[in-house]
Amino acid sequence: MTPAGEPVIVVEGLTARFGETTVLKDVNLEVYKGEILCIIGGSGCGKSTLLKQMIGLIRPSGGRVLVGGVDIAAADDDTLNLIRRGIGVLFQSDALFGSMTLGENVALPMDGASGLLPGTIEAVVRMKLGMVHLGGYENHFPTELSGGMRKRGALARAMALDPDILFFDEPSAGLDPLNAAELETLIQGINVGLGTTIVIVSHQVDLVRRVADRVIMLDREARGIIASGAPEELRKNATDPRLRNFLFRQEEGRTK
Amino acid sequence: MKARSVDEGYSLKVESEAGGGLRIILGGSVTLRDTQGWLDRMEGLVGKHRPQRLTVDLGGVSLMDSAGVLGLLLLEQRLKKSGIPMTAASPSEQIRKIMELIDREGIERPPLRSPKSPEGILETIGEAWVLLWRDFIQVMTFLGDLIAALTHLLGHPRDVRWDDVLFYVRRAGAEGLPIVGLISLLIGFIIAFMSSLQLKMFGANVYVASLVALAIVRELGPIMTAILVAGRSASAFAAEIGSMRVDDEVDALKTMGYEPIRFLAVPKLLATVAVLPLLTLYADVFGIAGGLIVGVTGLDLTPYTYLQESQRTITLFQLLASLVKAVVFAFVIAWIGCQRGFQVRGGVEEVGAATTSAVVTSILLIVIVDSVFAIALYYVS
Numbered sequence: 001m002t003p004a005g006e007p008v009i010v011v012e013g014l015t016a017r018f019g020e021t022t023v024l025k026d027v028n029l030e031v032y033k034g035e036i037l038c039i040i041g042g043s044g045c046g047k048s049t050l051l052k053q054m055i056g057l058i059r060p061s062g063g064r065v066l067v068g069g070v071d072i073a074a075a076d077d078d079t080l081n082l083i084r085r086g087i088g089v090l091f092q093s094d095a096l097f098g099s100m101t102l103g104e105n106v107a108l109p110m111d112g113a114s115g116l117l118p119g120t121i122e123a124v125v126r127m128k129l130g131m132v133h134l135g136g137y138e139n140h141f142p143t144e145l146s147g148g149m150r151k152r153g154a155l156a157r158a159m160a161l162d163p164d165i166l167f168f169d170e171p172s173a174g175l176d177p178l179n180a181a182e183l184e185t186l187i188q189g190i191n192v193g194l195g196t197t198i199v200i201v202s203h204q205v206d207l208v209r210r211v212a213d214r215v216i217m218l219d220r221e222a223r224g225i226i227a228s229g230a231p232e233e234l235r236k237n238a239t240d241p242r243l244r245n246f247l248f249r250q251e252e253g254r255t256k
Numbered sequence: 257m258k259a260r261s262v263d264e265g266y267s268l269k270v271e272s273e274a275g276g277g278l279r280i281i282l283g284g285s286v287t288l289r290d291t292q293g294w295l296d297r298m299e300g301l302v303g304k305h306r307p308q309r310l311t312v313d314l315g316g317v318s319l320m321d322s323a324g325v326l327g328l329l330l331l332e333q334r335l336k337k338s339g340i341p342m343t344a345a346s347p348s349e350q351i352r353k354i355m356e357l358i359d360r361e362g363i364e365r366p367p368l369r370s371p372k373s374p375e376g377i378l379e380t381i382g383e384a385w386v387l388l389w390r391d392f393i394q395v396m397t398f399l400g401d402l403i404a405a406l407t408h409l410l411g412h413p414r415d416v417r418w419d420d421v422l423f424y425v426r427r428a429g430a431e432g433l434p435i436v437g438l439i440s441l442l443i444g445f446i447i448a449f450m451s452s453l454q455l456k457m458f459g460a461n462v463y464v465a466s467l468v469a470l471a472i473v474r475e476l477g478p479i480m481t482a483i484l485v486a487g488r489s490a491s492a493f494a495a496e497i498g499s500m501r502v503d504d505e506v507d508a509l510k511t512m513g514y515e516p517i518r519f520l521a522v523p524k525l526l527a528t529v530a531v532l533p534l535l536t537l538y539a540d541v542f543g544i545a546g547g548l549i550v551g552v553t554g555l556d557l558t559p560y561t562y563l564q565e566s567q568r569t570i571t572l573f574q575l576l577a578s579l580v581k582a583v584v585f586a587f588v589i590a591w592i593g594c595q596r597g598f599q600v601r602g603g604v605e606e607v608g609a610a611t612t613s614a615v616v617t618s619i620l621l622i623v624i625v626d627s628v629f630a631i632a633l634y635y636v637s
Contacts, residue, residue, distance in 0.1 A: 139372075194321075203331045
């Protein structure tokens with residue numbers, strides 16, 4: 001598949017080093033406007049590190065990440081905050097604040113946006129919760145909700161400001177197949193409905209096959225990208241044994 | 257990035273339509289930032305013109321985010337209540353997609369639960385008592401479990417995890433030496449200095465040594481050391497066990513056939529009971545040394561005279577009583593620290609609360625136990 005649209009994130013020669021260990025070395029990739037990009041790979045291959053570098057939580061040891069044309073490592077705090085307002089992140093552990101109700105969690109990004117009246121924030125919170133099928137749960141605390149509901153609540157918070165780009169770190173981790181499928185439908189709905197660019201980090205081949213427009217595979221030994229392309233294209237032309245192993249072993253495991 | 261960097265704002269144009277209709281032509285970008293403003297203006301225009309129907313022309317809208325679309329839907333709902341039908345004309349493909357994504361019924365759906373309203377004073381007091389009673393039951397139940405575990409281990413000493421005991425001896429004892437020594441030295445110094453100001457006037461310099469020795473050995477040595485250990489160790493015990501509960505490690509122990517109290521609490525208890533009397537003696541020495549500094553430098557006493565006077569004041573009974581107190585304080589610290597950890601049920605935020613509660617409750621109990629000792633020792637001696 002040829003990616004359409006302009007690149008919203010450009011990763012150039014990115015390196016991630018922790019002490020003596022180099023996790024990623026000279027990684028180059030582009031994320032295009034409106035696409036769903038999945039970054040896959042086994043444990044310890046640097047998927048989450050790459051995601052954290054793309055959202056500016058970890059400074060690159062080398063290379064740079066351009067979001068909307070701005071180098072986020074070199075950006076000052078105001079610019080970085082402006083860029084982050086255009087980004088939503090759904091963390092693996094949902095990261096909802098336990099001391100706040102679901103409604104307060106979703107309202108939190110809007111509290112930081114000046115000039116919004118409480119009535120407007122309340123209406124938007126109800127709308128966002130409705131979008132993730134949690135209408136009416138604004139006064140519940142995260143601990144009172146199931147894992148799937150918490151994930152969807154965290155998604156409502158991540159999309160509170162209609163971000164241009166949404167990042168998902170292992171979205172279906174810890175969810176049963178029904179909840180995982182519901183989340184996948186929501187991801188696709190947000191991508192189509194709001195035109196949001198989506199970057200997913202996952203090791204779930206199923207999820208990747210169902211939602212991705214484009215897939216990038218990272219490998220621990222190679223410390224970088226070993227394959228990229230549309231999901232079906234990758235499956236058909238998977239000659240690299242590491243890629244074959246990753247794509248087909250999971251399916252074999254399930255059919256047994 | 258689309259809206260945030262180049263948000264040119266919205267524009268409104270009003271046209272009258274045949275048959276009492278009103279057409280509002282919306283243009284520019286309509287985003288979260290403007291939602292309240294344009295919604296109010298639209299309602300103002302409707303109130304002013306009182307039309308039979310309203311058409312909102314979206315043909316000129318360059319950008320409308322989900323909050324903008326929400327504004328349209330809210331306006332439609334409000335006008336519907338006034339009997340004015342509203343139509344959104346020429347919406348872009350993107351606006352139509354956002355409209356499909358929004359759950360229209362969800363916007364009006366009342367919360368499944370109303371927000372918690374502030375409680376009345378009687379309710380608050382009543383609830384506090386219920387919580388206190390429940391807490392008391394839990395603390396006493398844990399005490400029973402702890403005693404049962406100790407009784408079992410008395411008959412099976414090889415079941416005690418002695419490596420863990422040594423680890424906590426180092427943690428609670430050896431690593432606490434610098435802070436216990438420093439604080440005891442300073443307390444001895446302060447007592448000696450403050451009392452010397454008064455006793456000097458009566459020529460009773462030598463009694464500073466007696467006062468410091470008595471205060472340190474009988475009261476301040478055991479209680480200050482216990483408070484310091486409570487601050488360092490009770491909190492650490494609660495945080496450690498609480499985190500283990502959150503991560504299901506305590507349940508994992510049960511599935512492996514271990515009794516969590518024997519496995520986790522008993523080594524901490526034995527270590528604390530072993531080190532606190534030693535730390536108390538250590539604190540006594542430093543406290544007297546603090547007084548000695550004042551005695552030698554400010555009261556013209558020789559070190560020999562000072563120490564001789566201190567030794568004459570302290571009886572073996574007082575020393576033993578302070579060590580017994582230290583053992584009881586140690587039991588309280590380990591008991592409360594571990595109980596607060598095991599009490600954690602929810603997420604990580606409860607670990608913080610358990611840690612704070614471990615320190616506060618153990619210090620409170622230490623002071624209560626000390627008061628009981630003060631009265632009991634008065635009658636015994």
